[in-house]
Every structure is written in C-alpha cells, then in structure tokens.
Amino acid sequence: MDVLVVGGHGKIALRLLGLLAARGDRARGLIRKPEQAAALEAVGAIPVLGDLEAAASLEAQVKGADAVVFAAGAGPGSGAARKATVDLGGAVKLTEAAQALGVRRYVMISSIGADRPEAASGSMLPYLEAKAEADRHLIASGLDYTVIRPGALTDDPGTGRVRLTTELGGRAPVSRDDVAAVLAEVLHTPSTIGVVAELFSGDVPVSEAVQALRPAQ
Ligand SMILES: NC(=O)c1ccc[n+]([C@@H]2O[C@H](COP(=O)([O-])OP(=O)(O)OC[C@H]3O[C@@H](n4cnc5c(N)ncnc54)[C@H](OP(=O)(O)O)[C@@H]3O)[C@@H](O)[C@H]2O)c1
Incomplete structure (x- = not known):
C-alpha cells in the first residue's frame, strides 16, 4: 500500500511512517x-516536498497514493490564522486532491473536543473549530474516511493497549506511540471506513480495538 502521510515530520507521523515501512x-x-x-x-x-499553505494543490504529492493520512498541525503556539490555513485549509486541500485523483482512503488525526468546539475557550x-470543520468537510466528501480523535498526547512509551470508542465526549491521555499503532492498523482495516472514534490509553490490544470498530448507528 502506498500511503502519503501529510505533516510527515510530526511526532505521530514519524512513528506511523516507521510502522508502515516496517510492514512493507x-x-x-x-x-x-x-x-x-x-x-x-x-x-x-x-x-515528499510540499507546503500545505503555499501549494495551490497537493495533487502532485498525492498522485500514486492508495491512502492519505492528515497528521499535520499548526501547533499550540500558532494563532487562529495558521489554524485556519493548516488544521482546516491543509486538511481540505488534501481532501480535494484525493477526490480529484480518485484516491478513496483518507485517515484523519482529529482531536477530542471536535464534537463540541463551542464548549472550548482560549x-x-x-x-477545535478548525478540526471540527475539517472533519465535517471530509465526512461530506464521499471519500472512505476514518476520523480518529485522540485525547491529550504524551511521549510516554506505547503500551499497545488502548480504548477506542464511537461514544464521543471523553477526556484522557494517550501516547503518540499508541496513536501511531492505531493509525497503522486502521489503514489496513476497511471495516473502519465511516468511523469517527475517540482514542485513549486503555487495556484492549490495538488490533482487537481497531477490528471491533464500526460506524456509530
Ligand atoms: N497535542 C495534543 O494533545 C493533541 C491532541 C489531539 C490531537 N492532536 C492533533 O494531533 C496532530 C499530530 O500531533 P503531533 O504531536 O504528531 O504533531 P507535531 O509533531 O506538531 O507535527 C505537526 C506537523 O505538521 C507540520 N506542518 C505544519 N505546517 C505545515 C505546512 N504548512 N505544510 C506542511 N506541514 C506542516 C509540521 O511541520 P514543520 O516542522 O514544517 O512545522 C509538523 O511536522 C496535531 O497536529 C494535533 O492537531 C494533538
């Protein structure tokens, strides 16, 4: 599988790319x-070189992909303008390039709280408004999406055990190692298409938790 991870030098992205490369x-x-x-x-x-904000389109980079992952982010130090151009605009550009090229599979790293951005402050x-809008745009795109919404990210070593739930509104941490492991499994699990799920540290092995996911009714 050819997977393009956007935001490729991010902390989750590097872990995910390593896992994908290792599995071939x-x-x-x-x-x-x-x-x-x-x-x-x-x-x-x-x-693959490309700037989410400067590029008019990401089609040149997406070309040849079987799946894309949005792992970029403007980061906590950024203002509202970059949240609009990266967290929302970058995700939308990736959706549009995938649609234009017929690349069906799109896995989004979203965030807890994106189900109720109006409850946030500062x-x-x-x-969270940018993440919520990016998720809505993807869900409406007709692409084969999975939206994973992790809780607060840590650099603790992964445990290989998580809690994945389509009941939204939770709050708990999760390690970047475990997020990357979930994303790698999701990419190879077509039954996760159409799922929006929150992700926390937990006690269910990653593979079992991902295989059990189904879209909320
Ligand atoms: N922090 C949390 O607790 C939390 C919780 C839930 C979800 N999340 C989401 O999880 C995502 C991934 O987390 P992470 O820790 O792996 O993120 P990260 O290490 O901050 O990585 C974000 C990446 O996005 C890239 N980027 C920014 N602007 C770009 C642009 N214009 N064009 C191309 N790439 C660009 C950055 O590249 P440069 O080096 O070029 O800037 C960086 O490599 C976050 O972005 C966030 O939305 C975070």
Missing part, C-alpha cells in the same frame, strides 16, 4: 523543510 508499505511523508528528509529516510520512509476554540 510504501510510506511517504510530506514535509515542507528539506532538512527533515533524513529523519524520514532513517525510519524507512520516502520524503486558543482551543479556533483549534
């Missing part, structure tokens, strides 16, 4: 800074 996928990561290429190559991934409000 063609793992490509989109980066905007050429100096980050070596870090991708070190985990067996192929760097810098979380524009962030």
Whole structure:
C-alpha cells in the first residue's frame, strides 16, 4: 500500500511512517523543510516536498497514493490564522486532491473536543473549530474516511493497549506511540471506513480495538 502521510515530520507521523515501512508499505511523508528528509529516510520512509499553505494543490504529492493520512498541525503556539490555513485549509486541500485523483482512503488525526468546539475557550476554540470543520468537510466528501480523535498526547512509551470508542465526549491521555499503532492498523482495516472514534490509553490490544470498530448507528 502506498500511503502519503501529510505533516510527515510530526511526532505521530514519524512513528506511523516507521510502522508502515516496517510492514512493507510504501510510506511517504510530506514535509515542507528539506532538512527533515533524513529523519524520514532513517525510519524507512520516502520524503515528499510540499507546503500545505503555499501549494495551490497537493495533487502532485498525492498522485500514486492508495491512502492519505492528515497528521499535520499548526501547533499550540500558532494563532487562529495558521489554524485556519493548516488544521482546516491543509486538511481540505488534501481532501480535494484525493477526490480529484480518485484516491478513496483518507485517515484523519482529529482531536477530542471536535464534537463540541463551542464548549472550548482560549486558543482551543479556533483549534477545535478548525478540526471540527475539517472533519465535517471530509465526512461530506464521499471519500472512505476514518476520523480518529485522540485525547491529550504524551511521549510516554506505547503500551499497545488502548480504548477506542464511537461514544464521543471523553477526556484522557494517550501516547503518540499508541496513536501511531492505531493509525497503522486502521489503514489496513476497511471495516473502519465511516468511523469517527475517540482514542485513549486503555487495556484492549490495538488490533482487537481497531477490528471491533464500526460506524456509530
Ligand atoms: N497535542 C495534543 O494533545 C493533541 C491532541 C489531539 C490531537 N492532536 C492533533 O494531533 C496532530 C499530530 O500531533 P503531533 O504531536 O504528531 O504533531 P507535531 O509533531 O506538531 O507535527 C505537526 C506537523 O505538521 C507540520 N506542518 C505544519 N505546517 C505545515 C505546512 N504548512 N505544510 C506542511 N506541514 C506542516 C509540521 O511541520 P514543520 O516542522 O514544517 O512545522 C509538523 O511536522 C496535531 O497536529 C494535533 O492537531 C494533538
């Protein structure tokens, strides 16, 4: 499987690219800074250059992909403008490129709270509004989507055990290792198409938790 991970040098993305490369996928990561290429190559991934904000379209980078993953983010230090151009605009550009090229599979890293952005305050409000709108746009796109909404991310070592639930409104941490493991499994599990799920640390093995996912009725 050829997978393009957008935001390829991100902390989750690098872990995901390594897992995909190790299982034999063609793992490509989109980066905007050429100096980050070596870090991708070190985990067996192929760097692809492109800037989500500067590029008019991502079709050149998406071409050849069987699936795309949105793992980019403007980051906590950014203002509302970059949340609009990266967290929302970048995700929408990726959706449009996938639609134009007939790439059906799209896995989104969203966030807890995106089900109720209006409940947020401070810098979380524009962030969650951007994430919620990006998710809505993807869900309406007709693509084969899975939206994964992790809780607060940590750099703790992964446990390989998680809680994945389509009941929204939870709040708990999860390690980036475990998020990456879930995303790798989701990409290879077609029954997760149409699912919007929250993800926390838990006690169910990743594979079992992903295989059990079904779209909420
Ligand atoms: N932090 C949390 O607790 C939390 C909770 C739930 C969900 N999330 C979501 O999870 C996502 C992934 O987390 P993470 O920790 O892996 O993120 P991260 O390490 O901050 O990675 C984000 C990546 O996005 C890239 N990026 C930013 N602007 C770009 C642009 N214009 N074009 C191309 N790439 C661009 C960055 O590249 P540069 O190096 O070029 O800037 C960076 O590699 C976050 O972005 C967030 O939306 C976070």
